[in-house]
Amino acid sequence: MGMEGIGARVARKEDKRFITGGGRYVDDMVVPGMKHAAFVRSPYAHADIKKIDVKKAQGMPGVIGVLTGKELKADGIGNLICGWMIHSKDGSPMKMGAWSPLAVDRVRYVGDAVVIVVADTKGEARDAAEAVEITYKERKAVTDAAEALKSGAPQLHPEAEGNLIFDWEIGDAKATDEAIRQAAHVTRMSIVNNRLVPNAMEPRAALGHYDNGEDHFTCWTTSQNPHVARLVMSAFYNVAPENKLRVIAPDVGGGFGSKIFIYPEEIICLWASKRTGVPVKWVADRTESFLTDAHGRDHHTTVEMAFDKDNRITGFKVDTIANLGAYMSLFSSSVPTYLYATLLSGQYNIPAIHANVRTVYTNTAPVDAYRGAGRPEATYVVERTMETAARELGISPAELRRKNFITQFPHQTPVIMCYDAGDYSASLDAAMKAADYAGFAKRKAAAAKKGLLRGIGMSCYIEACGIAPSAAVGSLGAGVGLWESAEVRVNAVGTIEVLTGSHSHGQGHETTFAQLVSERFGLPIDQISIVHGDTDKVQMGMGTYGSRSGAVGMSAIVKALDKVEAKAKKIAAHLLEADEGDIVIENGALKVAGTDKNVPWFQMALASYTAHNLPGGMEPGLKETAFYDPTNFTFPAGCYICEVEVDPDTGKTQIVQFVAADDFGNIINPMIVEGQVHGGIAQGVGQALLEGAHYDAASGQLLTASFMDYTMPRADDLPSFQVSTSNTPCPGNPLGMKGCGEAGAIGSPPAVINAITDAIGNNKLTMPATPQTVWAAIQAKH
């Protein structure tokens, strides 16, 4: 079908509520009797809690309860956990320190929650929170991961000697060392991937409601995966058994990874609701978000890339220190390991790779997945190295890449991944053409006349999405399976509800998922509703992250649709007295192929529910469920080219052109895919030029804890983007989809930095390349 099916640029169904003020986010929810919470948080990066005095706060106006970690522990609430087990190269399991939702004896970062205050109004809760008296004995803090590994550094957790969580490796060390020894050329670099704050525009929030009469909890929370939240809160934190805990993630205002994880606040609000007897709502303010949302990136890496005399890569050796913050967040261990080092082959044929990764506790906010999660770090390492190598070898960056591209598929890399399909030259060609690469020299000369330094840089990224299969990730340490579920309910009048375990927080599932059904049955998308985000409606699901909702979530829907179609055809064949194999579905009707005999879709649906005339032995109704477990990761890839002008007097960089040529496999709605790429690029450009979370090394205070201090990309920091796709279908799933949610953030940072370093003629440049940083790099060259 054409207008609203697969490939159509359909405007989004969900938009109406958002553009008219009808979106319903957690902070918009009101429950009768609801009260408000404020948290007392540690002002110190590292300290012992000597005494907590809540008496004064308890007497403040409107205060209903002031609760501490001791009471939480007394009620049996468990510690937060990391759900992905990594073993060090000596075979020992990762060293996970205890993370109590409310700190009891010690605080380990600025913002660590210590006390919750519940009061009639948010203002009263905050007033009372200020009246809680806590006596701390300050300890020395360490915020930098490399510093934390040094002997004599402050120790965070008794479980993790030397603050080392694990020392992990992948690949063949011997073969890689040998390649470096025999190389005609070795490119060596030290690369920092700056720490970022995800900053979804909707701050995190939680509303916990304990219903005493039913002995049942409901949690409204800003989550990308409400079922995972329910599972973890039941199984590990002892909040309530699953059948007594409903988790609802309504409209969620962006996530970018930061809303995957289970945080202390939602657990505490649920528990506090039972303790105080009132529904308890907490909404983070922006500074709380900066302090306590899981941060992203923060890698320090050294690399050696070996080339033979023909400029072919023969080996790649990588050593990374990753800062995981004060506690291990839910999936923190997977990010710098299986989501990072497994992508170090990039788009290139590299016979030998070895990566060593050490993860470290520091007195900073927990670090976990942020858009791209490990893959931006890998891409930055690979693509900065390739660009640098091209400069050192004196050949064009495009040629060096092209020479080393993988061209045969499937391709088994030395670091687990088996790439299934791709055409890297096609993306490179498309990007170079769109960027008028050949005309760059002229533009550079024209810029020089204006006194500006013009540079061009590229990045050929690859990523792995739709993380799976479940058995494979299980063998790598994942505590959960990574399948997805779908339920397709055909109503008696033929309209359809699709219940999905995926969660939409900006991705447009209500439209694209409906397009899939529309394509199959020829129904308009307004007759198809997508239901998600509520554990009482959707039985189970793994949620949305890792660009998985298309490749995994929609594949589950396809499987359920297959079952619905099969039954619908059986019913139609019976009604039409035809052979089941002759029934086709066209334009909302089931027809006997090659005849004008047909039964409209709605009549078939009605027949399934009246059950007056069904094939013998068939159950009434039309509802099917499916679980889909992928057979492999998917491998989106592409080429990004960035062109900049730098003002040598101020160091200010202007992005004058940004071209993206992506391979996402098959696409359901190009408009939505382009939007995902735009947003990803903006975050990647933000990382490259503007954003950086900075802790004061001595005090451990977060210096960038508001939008006044942390530079978010604004409209005039960015150009309009030129995006295109050249797609090779993914052979691993029924729709041939790869995923598009993270590519922009993965591919863009190295393109930007490669462009600036090209412009200024100094390759030593760290992100964010602020005017000051760039100006200093220009001066250092002289």
Place this chain on the structure above:
Amino acid sequence: MSDVSLTVNGRNVKASVEDRTLLVHFLREHVGLTGTHVGCDTSQCGACIVHVDGKAVKSCTMLAAQASGSTVVTIEGLANGAELHPVQAAFKENHGLQCGFCTPGMIMSATDMIRRYPEGLDEATVRAELEGNICRCTGYHNIVKAILAASQAMSKAGKGKAKKAA
């Protein structure tokens, strides 16, 4: 406590509120209009933009008491019944939103911007004028496109519609 009385989306609203109540909290918690959002504490993000006496104002920078006597229009009051305001329609048509959280502020800001540039807008002006609004999803590309499209649609439709936007 402060007694405040104002017109919100054409209705008179009266209430007695804590002195420190911000206009945004008044709208959300006392009037029940939750389309106006709070995205930061420092008047940077613009998710809370409403029109006060015809001008775009960050409702987190204004006390409810200061707005007493004013005429306020929020995102809920922008459409003409079932008919979307041209800026709302342009945001939908051009995919100018993803998660929707910054969208009400963006639309209220854009409506005011178009009113202030009756002669029309270009991309550079739109980008500069959006300085007070942060979006984390769209990279602004389609927001800029939507505002330019709305500006054009409204100038074609004549001054009558452009005025109503205010």
